[in-house]
Amino acid sequence: MKNFWPAAWYIxxxxxxxxxxxxxxxxxxxxxxxxxxxxxxxVAHAHGPVKMRLFANRAKINRPFAxxxxxxxxxxxxxxxxxxxxxxxxxxxxxxxxxxxPAGPAxxxxxxxxLTLRQEGRFLLEVxxxxxxxxQENVTFPFGGLHAWDQ
Numbered sequence: 273m274k275n276f277w278p279a280a281w282y283i284x285x286x287x288x289x290x291x292x293x294x295x296x297x298x299x300x301x302x303x304x305x306x307x308x309x310x311x312x313x314x315v316a317h318a319h320g321p322v323k324m325r326l327f328a329n330r331a332k333i334n335r336p337f338a339x340x341x342x343x344x345x346x347x348x349x350x351x352x353x354x355x356x357x358x359x360x361x362x363x364x365x366x367x368x369x370x371x372x373x374p375a376g377p378a379x380x381x382x383x384x385x386x387l388t389l390r391q392e393g394r395f396l397l398e399v400x401x402x403x404x405x406x407x408q409e410n411v412t413f414p415f416g417g418l419h420a421w422d423q
Contacts, residue, residue: 322346324407326397331389331413336363341383341399341407348374350402352383359391372402389413 322345331337341352350372356362363386375381392413399407 322401322403322405324399324401324405326399326407326409328411333389336386336388339385339387343372343381344379346372346381346402348372352399352401354385355398357395359393359395361388361390363388
C-alpha cells in the first residue's frame with residue numbers, strides 16, 4: 273500500500289491539472305464574451321467638425337460649368353470625392369478625387385470641379401469628405417425658363 277499514493281498522485285495530478293486548466297480556459301473565454309473589448313473610437317479630426325457646402329454655377333447642355341465645394345474645419349491634404357451623377361461628366365483632365373488646399377484667412381478651403389451637362393434634369397450632387405462628412409446639393413438644370421421643374 274505504500275506504493276499506492278505516489279502512483280495515484282503520479283496519475284491523478286496531471287488529470288486534475290488538465291481539468292483545472294480546462295476550467296480556467298473556459299472561465300477566461302466566458303469572461304471575454306461577457307466583457308467584450310470596447311469598439312474602436314473613430315479618429316477625431318484635429319480641428320473639430322468638418323463642414324462642407326456645394327454650389328453649382330448655371331449650366332447649359334454640352335457646356336462646362338463649375339462646381340464649388342467650400343470646406344471649414346478640414347486640414348490641408350485631406351481628400352474629397354465627388355460622385356458624378358448620370359447625365360453629367362467631368363471635363364477632360366479632371367478627377368473625382370481631390371486634395372483639399374490650405375484654408376484661406378476666413379477659415380474656408382475651396383475645391384473646384386469642372387463638369388459638363390449632357391442632359392437636362394434634376395441631379396443630386398454629392399461630395400464625401402474627411403471625418404465622414406458629406407455635402408449634398410439638389411440642382412435642376414437648366415435654371416428657370418420653360419424647362420424648370422418645381423422644387
